[in-house]
Amino acid sequence: xxxxxxxxxxxxxxxxxxxxxxxxxxxxxxxxxxxxxxxxxxxxxxxxxxxxxxxxxxxxxxxxxxxxxxxxxxxxxxxxxxxxx
Amino acid sequence: xxxxxxxxxxxxxxxxxxxxxxxxxxxxxxxxxxxxxxxxxxxxxxxxxxxxxxxxxxxxxxxxxxxxxxxxxxxxxxxxxxxxxxxxxxxxxxxxxxxxxxxxxxxxxxxxxxxxxxxxxxxxxxxxxxxxxxxxxxxxxxxxxxxxxxxxxxxxxxxxxxxxxxxxxxxxxxxxxxxxxxxxxxxxxxxxxxxxx
Ligand SMILES: [Zn+2]
Numbered sequence: 001x002x003x004x005x006x007x008x009x010x011x012x013x014x015x016x017x018x019x020x021x022x023x024x025x026x027x028x029x030x031x032x033x034x035x036x037x038x039x040x041x042x043x044x045x046x047x048x049x050x051x052x053x054x055x056x057x058x059x060x061x062x063x064x065x066x067x068x069x070x071x072x073x074x075x076x077x078x079x080x081x082x083x084x085x
Numbered sequence: 086x087x088x089x090x091x092x093x094x095x096x097x098x099x100x101x102x103x104x105x106x107x108x109x110x111x112x113x114x115x116x117x118x119x120x121x122x123x124x125x126x127x128x129x130x131x132x133x134x135x136x137x138x139x140x141x142x143x144x145x146x147x148x149x150x151x152x153x154x155x156x157x158x159x160x161x162x163x164x165x166x167x168x169x170x171x172x173x174x175x176x177x178x179x180x181x182x183x184x185x186x187x188x189x190x191x192x193x194x195x196x197x198x199x200x201x202x203x204x205x206x207x208x209x210x211x212x213x214x215x216x217x218x219x220x221x222x223x224x225x226x227x228x229x230x231x232x233x234x235x236x237x238x239x240x241x242x243x244x245x246x247x248x249x250x251x252x253x254x255x256x257x258x259x260x261x262x263x264x265x266x267x268x269x270x271x272x273x274x275x276x277x278x279x280x281x282x
Contacts, residue, residue, distance in 0.1 A: 045119040046165040047244045047264050052120060059120070059200070064268035066281050071268030 019082035026077040030058035037061070037080070103160050104168055105275035111167040116229040119263070123198040123249050127233050132217060133252040136188045143252075144182075146233070149217075152177045157216055159239040161246070162275040174237055176218030179210040190255040194262060195236055198249040203262035204271065205238065205245060207255075214240055217250060242273040242280070 022038040033055035040051040040060055048064035053076065062073035074080070104110065133143035144152075157174040193205045209215065218237040219226055226232030231248025238245045244264050265271050270279040 043118060043120050045117045046163055047119070047269065048267065050119040057121065059263075062264075062267040064264070064281075066268075069268075069281065071281075073267035075266065 016082060023083045025081040026060060027079060028053040028058060028060060029076050029078055031056035103170055105162055106278055107166055108162055108168040109166055111169055120199055122228045124228055125198050125233055130233050134186050135254045136186060137190050137255055142186055152181050155216060161239050161243050164242040164244055164280050173222055174218040175220035176216030176237055179215045188255045190257050192256040192259045194254045194256055195247045195250055196252045197247045198251050201247055201263050203245050203247050204260055204265055209238060242275050245273050
């Protein structure tokens with residue numbers, strides 16, 4: 001199979017990273033609950049923020065911030081649905 | 086280690102030698118967590134060490150409390166730039182818990198009630214460097230502080246000192262735990278500022 005590098009999805013990814021978090025919908029890998037990310041429970045620990053499924057409490061996503069970088073982890077979601085403008 | 090006590094009239098901006106680079110002194114103790122606080126009754130509590138052969142060494146609360154207890158006075162350093170000096174704990178040394186454990190593996194995944202994990206090198210747990218602590222400042226560890234028992238590895242950043250610890254699983258390779266998968270350093274030495282990837 002031929003493949004090209006990640007630049008090829010730069011366009012669609014730009015659309016993804018410009019999404020409005022309050023309308024984005026994610027499916028929980030643990031229990032299958034589908035809901036807006038805005039409905040998830042957020043826990044703020046010193047190390048970072050953790051989004052948990054409102055149905056089963058599994059970790060959906062994490063956010064870690066340093067002075068010059070940020071890390072977004074989506075370990076508990078299989079896909080994110082965003083509204084197109 | 087030499088340390089000179091400075092008088093209260095001394096210049097307060099002089100840097101304390103016990104503070105690793107990039108750290109600031111605090112006197113309180115932030116207790117925020119990455120999830121709901123598990124409420125574990127000591128009657129149900131169990132701690133185990135699992136090796137590569139599948140062998141499990143486990144202790145219930147009664148067996149655990151019958152082991153020799155260490156008094157630990159130590160400084161702790163959080164990756165979010167605060168340090169607290171001279172904290173006092175009581176706990177069981179990992180040297181004691183590993184006494185009869187046979188393993189060829191060099192790494193450990195610590196697992197907690199509530200699902201948290203963090204990875205450690207076995208070398209960072211042995212030789213008087215780590216404990217399973219059940220008392221802080223003369224009081225039983227309350228659930229917000231990780232009670233009934235938490236890992237205490239004070240020479241590494243404090244996210245490695247897993248709250249509500251329930252077991253250690255030996256690993257052949259160093260694999261990232263929860264925060265280590267999401268931006269944090271695999272090792273976490275505060276004197277080398279091993280904060281992030
Ligand atoms: Zn769920």
